[in-house]
Amino acid sequence: MSHQPAIRLTQLTKQFGSVSAVDHLDLEIDAGEFFSMLGPSGSGKTTVLRCIAGFEQPTSGTIELFGQDMTGKPAAARPVNTVFQDYALFPHMSVVDNVAYGLRVRGVGRAERRRKAMDALATVRLEGFADRRPAQLSGGQRQRVALARATVVQPKALLLDEPLGALDLKLRQQMQVELKQLQHELGIAFVFVTHDQDEALTLSDRIAVFNNGRIEQLGTPRELYEHPASRFVADFVGTSNLFDREHARAVLGREGEFSIRPEKLVVHTAPDAAAGAPSATGTIVESVYAGSSTRRVVDLDSGLRISVLESNDRTHRVELDRGTRVHVSWNEEDLRKLDSTGPETAENADVPHSSGVQERQDS
Amino acid sequence: MSHQPAIRLTQLTKQFGSVSAVDHLDLEIDAGEFFSMLGPSGSGKTTVLRCIAGFEQPTSGTIELFGQDMTGKPAAARPVNTVFQDYALFPHMSVVDNVAYGLRVRGVGRAERRRKAMDALATVRLEGFADRRPAQLSGGQRQRVALARATVVQPKALLLDEPLGALDLKLRQQMQVELKQLQHELGIAFVFVTHDQDEALTLSDRIAVFNNGRIEQLGTPRELYEHPASRFVADFVGTSNLFDREHARAVLGREGEFSIRPEKLVVHTAPDAAAGAPSATGTIVESVYAGSSTRRVVDLDSGLRISVLESNDRTHRVELDRGTRVHVSWNEEDLRKLDSTGPETAENADVPHSSGVQERQDS
Amino acid sequence: MKLLSTPARIVVSLCMAIGLVILYVPLALIVLNSFNSSRTFSFPPPGFTLEWWVDAFHSRGAADALATSVIAGLCAAAIALVLGTMAAFAVQRFRFFGRQSINFLVVLPITLPGIITGIALASTFTALGPLGVTLGMATVIIGHATFCIVIVYNNVQARLRRMGTSLEEASGDLGGSGWQTFLWVTLPQVRGALAAGVLLAFALSFDEIVVTTFTAGPAVQTLPIWIFQNLFRPNQAPVVNVVAAVLTILAIIPVWISQRLAGDSVTSRV
Amino acid sequence: MKARLGFLLGPPLLWLVVIYLGSIAVLLVSSFWTVNGFTGEVVPTFTLDNYATIFTDPLYGTVALRTLLVALGVTLIDAVVAFPMALYMAKVARPSRRALYLVAVTTPLWASYLVKAYAWRILVEPGGPIAAATGGYTPGFGLPATIMTLAYLWLPYMIIPVYAGFDRVPDSLFEASYDLGASTWRTIRNVAFPLVFPAIVAGSIFTFALSFGDYIAVGIVGGKTQLLANLIYGQLVTANNQPLAAALSVIPLVAVVLYLLAVRRTGALENV
Amino acid sequence: SGTGTSAGATGSVPSIPMAKKLGANEGQLNIIVWAGYAEDGTNDPKVDWVTPFQQNTGCQVNAKVAGTSDEMVQLMRTGDYDGVSASGDATLRLVYGGQVAPVNTKLVPNYATVSSFLKDKAWNSVGGQMYGIPHGWGANVLMYNTDVVKPAPDSWSAVFDDAAAHAGKVTAYDSPIYIADAALYLKAHDPSLGIKDPYSLTQKQLDAAVSLLKKQKASIGEYWSDYTKAVQSFESGSSVVGTSWQVIANLLDSDKKVHVATTVPKEGSTGWSDTWMISSKAKHPNCMYQWMNWITSPKVNAQVAEWFGEAPAQTKACEETTDPNFCTTYHATDAAYAAQIHYWTTPQTKCVDGSGDNCTPYSEWVTKWQEIKG
Numbered sequence A, B: 001m002s003h004q005p006a007i008r009l010t011q012l013t014k015q016f017g018s019v020s021a022v023d024h025l026d027l028e029i030d031a032g033e034f035f036s037m038l039g040p041s042g043s044g045k046t047t048v049l050r051c052i053a054g055f056e057q058p059t060s061g062t063i064e065l066f067g068q069d070m071t072g073k074p075a076a077a078r079p080v081n082t083v084f085q086d087y088a089l090f091p092h093m094s095v096v097d098n099v100a101y102g103l104r105v106r107g108v109g110r111a112e113r114r115r116k117a118m119d120a121l122a123t124v125r126l127e128g129f130a131d132r133r134p135a136q137l138s139g140g141q142r143q144r145v146a147l148a149r150a151t152v153v154q155p156k157a158l159l160l161d162e163p164l165g166a167l168d169l170k171l172r173q174q175m176q177v178e179l180k181q182l183q184h185e186l187g188i189a190f191v192f193v194t195h196d197q198d199e200a201l202t203l204s205d206r207i208a209v210f211n212n213g214r215i216e217q218l219g220t221p222r223e224l225y226e227h228p229a230s231r232f233v234a235d236f237v238g239t240s241n242l243f244d245r246e247h248a249r250a251v252l253g254r255e256g257e258f259s260i261r262p263e264k265l266v267v268h269t270a271p272d273a274a275a276g277a278p279s280a281t282g283t284i285v286e287s288v289y290a291g292s293s294t295r296r297v298v299d300l301d302s303g304l305r306i307s308v309l310e311s312n313d314r315t316h317r318v319e320l321d322r323g324t325r326v327h328v329s330w331n332e333e334d335l336r337k338l339d340s341t342g343p344e345t346a347e348n349a350d351v352p353h354s355s356g357v358q359e360r361q362d363s
Numbered sequence C: 001m002k003l004l005s006t007p008a009r010i011v012v013s014l015c016m017a018i019g020l021v022i023l024y025v026p027l028a029l030i031v032l033n034s035f036n037s038s039r040t041f042s043f044p045p046p047g048f049t050l051e052w053w054v055d056a057f058h059s060r061g062a063a064d065a066l067a068t069s070v071i072a073g074l075c076a077a078a079i080a081l082v083l084g085t086m087a088a089f090a091v092q093r094f095r096f097f098g099r100q101s102i103n104f105l106v107v108l109p110i111t112l113p114g115i116i117t118g119i120a121l122a123s124t125f126t127a128l129g130p131l132g133v134t135l136g137m138a139t140v141i142i143g144h145a146t147f148c149i150v151i152v153y154n155n156v157q158a159r160l161r162r163m164g165t166s167l168e169e170a171s172g173d174l175g176g177s178g179w180q181t182f183l184w185v186t187l188p189q190v191r192g193a194l195a196a197g198v199l200l201a202f203a204l205s206f207d208e209i210v211v212t213t214f215t216a217g218p219a220v221q222t223l224p225i226w227i228f229q230n231l232f233r234p235n236q237a238p239v240v241n242v243v244a245a246v247l248t249i250l251a252i253i254p255v256w257i258s259q260r261l262a263g264d265s266v267t268s269r270v
Numbered sequence D: 001m002k003a004r005l006g007f008l009l010g011p012p013l014l015w016l017v018v019i020y021l022g023s024i025a026v027l028l029v030s031s032f033w034t035v036n037g038f039t040g041e042v043v044p045t046f047t048l049d050n051y052a053t054i055f056t057d058p059l060y061g062t063v064a065l066r067t068l069l070v071a072l073g074v075t076l077i078d079a080v081v082a083f084p085m086a087l088y089m090a091k092v093a094r095p096s097r098r099a100l101y102l103v104a105v106t107t108p109l110w111a112s113y114l115v116k117a118y119a120w121r122i123l124v125e126p127g128g129p130i131a132a133a134t135g136g137y138t139p140g141f142g143l144p145a146t147i148m149t150l151a152y153l154w155l156p157y158m159i160i161p162v163y164a165g166f167d168r169v170p171d172s173l174f175e176a177s178y179d180l181g182a183s184t185w186r187t188i189r190n191v192a193f194p195l196v197f198p199a200i201v202a203g204s205i206f207t208f209a210l211s212f213g214d215y216i217a218v219g220i221v222g223g224k225t226q227l228l229a230n231l232i233y234g235q236l237v238t239a240n241n242q243p244l245a246a247a248l249s250v251i252p253l254v255a256v257v258l259y260l261l262a263v264r265r266t267g268a269l270e271n272v
Numbered sequence E: 001s002g003t004g005t006s007a008g009a010t011g012s013v014p015s016i017p018m019a020k021k022l023g024a025n026e027g028q029l030n031i032i033v034w035a036g037y038a039e040d041g042t043n044d045p046k047v048d049w050v051t052p053f054q055q056n057t058g059c060q061v062n063a064k065v066a067g068t069s070d071e072m073v074q075l076m077r078t079g080d081y082d083g084v085s086a087s088g089d090a091t092l093r094l095v096y097g098g099q100v101a102p103v104n105t106k107l108v109p110n111y112a113t114v115s116s117f118l119k120d121k122a123w124n125s126v127g128g129q130m131y132g133i134p135h136g137w138g139a140n141v142l143m144y145n146t147d148v149v150k151p152a153p154d155s156w157s158a159v160f161d162d163a164a165a166h167a168g169k170v171t172a173y174d175s176p177i178y179i180a181d182a183a184l185y186l187k188a189h190d191p192s193l194g195i196k197d198p199y200s201l202t203q204k205q206l207d208a209a210v211s212l213l214k215k216q217k218a219s220i221g222e223y224w225s226d227y228t229k230a231v232q233s234f235e236s237g238s239s240v241v242g243t244s245w246q247v248i249a250n251l252l253d254s255d256k257k258v259h260v261a262t263t264v265p266k267e268g269s270t271g272w273s274d275t276w277m278i279s280s281k282a283k284h285p286n287c288m289y290q291w292m293n294w295i296t297s298p299k300v301n302a303q304v305a306e307w308f309g310e311a312p313a314q315t316k317a318c319e320e321t322t323d324p325n326f327c328t329t330y331h332a333t334d335a336a337y338a339a340q341i342h343y344w345t346t347p348q349t350k351c352v353d354g355s356g357d358n359c360t361p362y363s364e365w366v367t368k369w370q371e372i373k374g
């Protein structure tokens, strides 16, 4: 891989009327990486992708692809291809004609383009479906046709806008695996838009967390999850227990805002089990069994409601009923201090607030 | 709670032409329970719900609500209400008029019905949105309006058909919490249709797993997850490592088909750590970091590919690269013997098959 | 599910049945009268005859008028096709000032009474007489095309709106030029809507009389004009009935085709 | 971008603005002219006489009002008849039959307008089929027959958009209403009707405008009735008073434009 | 419009040159005709006098059928036509409007044997100059259903003062020219008005006729403008008495559903006399002259008259009719009968009977007619 990035965005800005969908964004994506854009609805992910693909012209800023300035160039002239959320398969063409379309517009002969298209279909294991219409395929199959169609023209990067958004859970998990495999095989950059944090975490080499048209944090899944730079990221990527200044002082005995992941906390009934590590006492409010794990909601005596995630692994744990008095312990190094710069838009969704969840406008 | 069930279905059958959408179903749902129907697409969940609501007339069988035979009664006469997947809010009415509609048709006076509707909106924290049109609300807000509209008429049971299907992940998690709270407050039965197993597990008192118009298994989340009655259930509810007869004999040294959950397996690099428990050797194929957990894919020497789920809790674990030789151990009592009666329709989705995933037609 | 209660369903079905009867009784009467031996359709018919059918098949006047109408309809529909499609594309694929007014402008010719359109066009054409404009086939076609544009426009616009832009974007993304995208992606997608629009436009032109009355010159006699002139003559009125009966029956073919072509619900926008 | 937009928009705009609006403008201008009473030549000198005539002679007011009532009556009848028919087609009939019904309601449009109007003449005449069916009662020729005939002629133009309107209403809204305890009647009144109202408005554009300009059907079944278009036609063709005819044309012109502006907000124009 | 002519409001006839001799046929002919005047076999293969004309002269005929006199005038103004079969209520408008040229009757040999009582009349000539060739004529007779209207009426009072006896079943011709019928009636029944000619009405006389017609309207079932409608109206019983044409009565007789009779009442009647006129802007004048001669030739004139149902202008036509009694039925050569008829002519400010300059013009009649219908 050369030092030159596959995609370089410089001060990219896109305004729709008075709305800044993308706001002075700088970003470099390397060839061969699986890069995800994660963020709440309306944070500008799609807009960035469409600017890269050439469907939108940026208001200001430049787009470089493989060292060449592409700002203002039409989509057809860019060496990247897109997989659309709704697949955008041509309904009047057979599957193989869909896949061959990019070759057809390039003037590739009938026989050759059919051969190449069939090869591409083979890589997504749809050889047998070549002569069907898109309407005769299931969601997952259509998804794969869209992938074959975008890859048959050998793009240098693939842009995917929530490609799995329309699939149901089981199929989605299956397609995640296939996507990752395909990216390995092709060795090109995948720029992947999602608002599903689990998906982003498991698939990506790097993730950019978007908020209000800007990147809130950029890093590997582990960096984001384990070292969230802001309350927004801590909250948006995975779930977090947040300690504001007051509770941090009362519970942790430290100054500043802190967060800790639910799986880093341990609940004990006996105080001595927590010995050696910092701990706090509280009462079990709810235990939610979730198959591979159990989530416990604990009201600390200091008044903070926190969430603890226990793996239902082979260790046998005691049943903890509501109202049980417990000790919650943690390791000091799992506490994360937050720069509380990021705006507070996402909420700690799966811990019921004692005072009721505040109203939110986004969807 | 009286002994009488809230809903009793007896030999309920619904045919569409030659298709049996529901097939001689018997089911009792108690007042006050959160009851989920889980199952793949087309398994008949919606049809059962619509029979209970009165939108479909069963081909045969009876529907009793609170001891009264309701078969053949129109929807309007049944003491249950429905929350529709697409919300089915009346687009031409304001939010408060939507909520008040059920009272209006009952002849409640203008002032009183507005008051009651505002109260209902308050319980879903949407007082400030009373005069908006549904189109001006976000998905989650619409969902809550639909809830308020269905509950303001004080139904004795609430039927919900994938109410969260259209919401994105964060919002969905938030709404799950709110739904559960609402059910606590109202104290009525919720009959909840979903094909998201996590959702079903965390929310439900009891779950019925549907397959082909029949109930494959009925029980608490723990019963279903820990003691799946069939391969179908083991596979559909959570992920499982399945041992067919051959591998069971080779790896486990036992006769029959077995399953074990990924989180019940432990990976060690040193053989002695696995001492005292049954174990097998293999090679790490892939490690997928997922924030609160890490999924490891291991190819056992016997040829079986299995998946291990590790919690990223405060215990520090060594990094395991691809190709690392490992020992995988388990507890005998976590193995589940399967009656391999159920049809094989779902697949172990998140473990890539070494030989490529087979083609599937469902979506 | 049955969306209406049984009594409501019965009422609504009854309305439908009555409605269909109302729609078809006059047509049946037309067919009946085409066999009525009375020249003035006296009811009940004093007797039946095939004479009018024989006459109709030998009526060169009707045949010529039919040919004229078909030509006028085809030309008007073709112009409407081109102009309506262009306008629909402009409105659906571009943002520009005054975009909202296009709907209004396009819909105006069909909603203003034909007599106004007719007088206005006729005055203008006559005023342009010195420039060599004479009333004739061309002016009839211009008149018809003007009020047919909206039919194609609405059909295509609705189709484009439902289609969204992603297919066209996908084509561009794969390297397709503007024309390639139009020919290979957009056109096949809107083909049904175009065909349905053209058929309906043709139908509208085919039965138009008022605007035609004012814009047709001496040598142009469309079918409705022929009917108008002959219906009032007892010698000819029965033959007119035959022609109308034949048209009604033949009409099922284009109507059915347009139904098929336009596919889903919006099909049948008028 | 600009060039392509110009290419697309130019020809249709040119056609509609130059040919159509231009002609309307010519018509409006001529409404301020007068005519030489003897030779019938139009004299292009500005005068408000034509408008003065229209506003002072009670004849024109009376006939305009009658025409308005006819147009509204026709629209109302068509709405009332089309509503249950469209409801049946969209929500009661089996989906596989829908295309068939659509064909059934569209086909009558192809039978000649004149021939259909004449058929109605025969229907309503004394001793005609209606009289035979009702034991002698028939509206006879006149205003009621005119309204009935026009309502018949334009009915398909109402059914089709209303059908499309019903088709766009999800079944779940009906179900939600029943679920909340509403009767069928109530559901139709409070849910179905408001939702298809814009479609009814779209249909009414046709029924209203076509009725407002009719002068032929009324001549066939109207007995001694005359409508606004008869006056326009009479002034233009019989009296050869083109300027007065042009001035009279302004009445339906204004009526229809006002109607369109009024319904524009409902989005009905796009449903036409 | 807009092309000025020399005609002013004074009523002088524009000077338009008359053809002196015939030249070669132009190969085309555009004419405006009453339905049935130019049959080319397309309606009924047996009824065809256009095709032989075309074969004889090489003039290709394009006939535009007009529904009313007014439409004819309107169409003639376009200048696209060579000639027209104008009725008396259109002729003078065309003459004074400069739309038609004087006719050189010497170039139309068949003119010689045209009924003399049709020559040099107010509706087809000005100052002794013929502006057309008479073609055929008929009376607007009083027709009544003999089973209902008893005793047989002999006066137009059946549709005016006594119309109420058949309220709702009286019919009248739907045209401003029908005002003349009322004037004719008033001429006999209200001498104080001093009506001399039903087409030359002072304002006061016109108002009297209009109020009579307004009163009549209460009894009217429908006005008729085309004769299919008139036949149906009588046949169905919608109308039992009213003004009509002989051809309508004949049609009703042939259907035998109702029994009707016609009469020219004692007051006399209005009627029409059609005249072929040549356009002042004719592009094919020679073909038009050929046509005027052809259409008044005995055989063709007989054919047209029988097909259309009117009295032929050509006296020799009576020998050519297929129905030997045709001319008798239609009183074709009956000068006394013809004398009872006040043929349609266009009312002008300059009274058409020459009585003065204070008559009401046709445009006023139109407005009044619209007012009568209300």
Ligand SMILES: Nc1ncnc2c1ncn2[C@@H]1O[C@H](COP(=O)(O)OP(=O)(O)OP(=O)(O)O)[C@@H](O)[C@H]1O
Pocket: A016, A017, A019, A020, A021, A039, A040, A041, A042, A043, A044, A045, A046, A047, A048, A195
């Ligand atoms: N064509 C457009 N016209 C006007 N505003 C737009 C347009 N496209 C996007 N926006 C606005 O730009 C902002 C960013 O939108 P964008 O679609 O990029 O968000 P996103 O992160 O992709 O959201 P989602 O997760 O919902 O897809 C939003 O406020 C949106 O309303």
Ligand SMILES: Nc1ncnc2c1ncn2[C@@H]1O[C@H](COP(=O)(O)OP(=O)(O)OP(=O)(O)O)[C@@H](O)[C@H]1O
Pocket: B016, B017, B019, B020, B021, B039, B040, B041, B042, B043, B044, B045, B046, B047, B048, B195, C001
């Ligand atoms: N109205 C209908 N007409 C014909 N078949 C139907 C109808 N409704 C449902 N079915 C069939 O009945 C079966 C069960 O459908 P149902 O909608 O109950 O499944 P489901 O479990 O709700 O699926 P999903 O998860 O996709 O909503 C399916 O095979 C479906 O195709």
Ligand SMILES: [Mg+2]
Pocket: A045, A046, A047
């Ligand atoms: Mg997006």
Ligand SMILES: [Mg+2]
Pocket: B045, B046, B047
């Ligand atoms: Mg379902």
